[in-house]
Amino acid sequence: MVLEGLAADPTLAAGHDxxxxxxxxxxxxxxxxxxxxxxxxxxPGHLGALKGLAFLAFRARDYATAxxxxxxxxxxxxxxxxxxxxxxxxxxxxxxxxxxxxxxxDPANGLLLADADGMRLRGGLGQDAPGAASDxxxxxxxxxxxxxxxxxRLLGLGTVKHLVIESTDxxxxxxxxxxxxxxxxxxxxxxxxxxxxxxxxxxxxAAEKWLEEMS
Amino acid sequence: MLQxxxxxxxDVVAIPGVRGASLISTEDGLVVAEAAMDELDGNDVAALVSxxxxxxxxxxxxxxxxxxxxxxxxxxxxxxxxxxADEPLxxxxxxxxxxxxxRLRVLLGDLAGAVT
Numbered sequence: 001m002v003l004e005g006l007a008a009d010p011t012l013a014a015g016h017d018x019x020x021x022x023x024x025x026x027x028x029x030x031x032x033x034x035x036x037x038x039x040x041x042x043x044p045g046h047l048g049a050l051k052g053l054a055f056l057a058f059r060a061r062d063y064a065t066a067x068x069x070x071x072x073x074x075x076x077x078x079x080x081x082x083x084x085x086x087x088x089x090x091x092x093x094x095x096x097x098x099x100x101x102x103x104x105x106d107p108a109n110g111l112l113l114a115d116a117d118g119m120r121l122r123g124g125l126g127q128d129a130p131g132a133a134s135d136x137x138x139x140x141x142x143x144x145x146x147x148x149x150x151x152x153r154l155l156g157l158g159t160v161k162h163l164v165i166e167s168t169d170x171x172x173x174x175x176x177x178x179x180x181x182x183x184x185x186x187x188x189x190x191x192x193x194x195x196x197x198x199x200x201x202x203x204x205x206a207a208e209k210w211l212e213e214m215s
Numbered sequence: 216m217l218q219x220x221x222x223x224x225x226d227v228v229a230i231p232g233v234r235g236a237s238l239i240s241t242e243d244g245l246v247v248a249e250a251a252m253d254e255l256d257g258n259d260v261a262a263l264v265s266x267x268x269x270x271x272x273x274x275x276x277x278x279x280x281x282x283x284x285x286x287x288x289x290x291x292x293x294x295x296x297x298x299x300a301d302e303p304l305x306x307x308x309x310x311x312x313x314x315x316x317x318r319l320r321v322l323l324g325d326l327a328g329a330v331t
Contacts, residue, residue, distance in 0.1 A: 125278055133277060133278045133279065134278075136277035136278070137274055137277045137278050139277070140273045140277050143270055143273075144267075144273075144274055147266055147267050148267060148288050150263070150266075151263045151264070151266075151267050151288055152292075154263060155255065155259075155260065155293075155295060155309060156254075156255075156292055157288065157289075157290030157292050157294065157295060157309075158291040158293065159291045160288065160289070160290050161289045161290055162289050163286070163287070163289070164285070164286070164288075164289075165271045165275065165283045165285070165286055165287075166284060166285040166286075166287075167275050167280050167281040167282060167283050167284055168281045168284065169281045170278070170281065172275075184274075186278070193287075
């Protein structure tokens with residue numbers, strides 16, 4: 001019946017969402033993922049699809065991806081208690097020591113490393129940000145950190161540890177990695193600031209090791 | 216109006232560890248009101264924070280995000296916190312290491328709505 005409905009109207013996000021649930025219940029995670037991605041294609045930010053993809057990622061023990069999907073969903077539905085509970089659950093089971101290099105290499109994780117000239121070295125700013133947007137952000141990151149360093153020196157704040165920028169729809173943390181590189185971590189406002197700072201600082205440590213290996 | 220703003224700022228500097236607070240205009244980089252900024256030149260603070268906000272705005276624009284409403288610069292010698300009040304006015308506080316930054320963020324957020 002669902003397939004017939006989708007044949008009649010293939011742009012019906014709810015239909016793809018329902019099909020995703022049926023396939024996930026059958027244990028066919030690959031097909032469920034296709035359905036939920038199709039739902040997002042029809043309706044970007046579809047809550048059911050984001051929850052479904054988070055569920056699949058959780059079942060595959062890909063906790064970083066699960067957390068990211070849930071954060072996107074909770075940004076759209078900030079008062080949905082079930083989402084907040086699911087986020088807590090994912091964060092609780094996420095290993096305390098991550099495979100940082102793997103996380104860093106996936107642009108969807110929202111971690112971006114730029115050199116002092118504003119060139120992107122690794123990462124990107126999320127699955128919704130095209131490469132050009134990440135390159136543009138990298139181009140600005142170096143200048144932003146230089147301005148922060150100048151502020152800190154002239155205002156007696158010492159050496160810059162990190163810079164937090166918040167808007168109504170985005171949250172960034174920028175950390176110096178070395179004098180010649182800056183790391184930017186980007187998430188939706190549903191990510192607590194302290195947590196994002198911790199993520200950025202940990203990623204900056206991993207980036208520093210990577211830069212040392214490169215040089 | 217100025218007296219009311221200075222009263223708001225005095226609430227900010229009442230938090231232990233806050234070195235000073237000011238209300239600045241990022242449009243022209245000038246200080247509008249300030250409290251307990253004895254050790255700092257208010258005009259310098261206004262100019263520097265305006266430049267920082269301008270840079271931050273360029274980053275948010277690069278990824279098509281909304282303009283910044285909060286900027287927090289943490290150094291090993293203290294923290295600068297800026298909160299958008301009523302464009303182009305920003306509430307700014309400078310705190311020593313160990314100050315209650317979380318409390319300061321909440322207070323600036325509350326006071327930002329009172330600046331009109």
